[in-house]
Amino acid sequence: MVDLIQVISTALLTLPLAVAQAPQVQVYEDRFFEGQSISLPADGSCHSMPEGWANRASSIAMPEGVTCLLSK
Numbered sequence: 001m002v003d004l005i006q007v008i009s010t011a012l013l014t015l016p017l018a019v020a021q022a023p024q025v026q027v028y029e030d031r032f033f034e035g036q037s038i039s040l041p042a043d044g045s046c047h048s049m050p051e052g053w054a055n056r057a058s059s060i061a062m063p064e065g066v067t068c069l070l071s072k
Helices: 002-014
Strands: 024-030 034-041 059-061
Antiparallel strands (some): 024 034, 024 059
16 A cells, blocks of 8 residues: 555656746836846736836836736
8 A cells, every 4th residue: 555655756756847827027127128127017007117117117028918007
């Protein structure tokens, strides 16, 4: 019985872990997706820009099907 439990445990450890991640919106400080960037989750919630980024954002890359509303 112990051998069977050990085999099952070993098999479970070798399975790839599929961790679902929320899509990310990438915000860049320069035009054409260049310069420093930050990632914000595209999870349907409102998120504030981190301090110092409110006036730096110049380009935004979003996954297909994601809509982003920006306001000041």
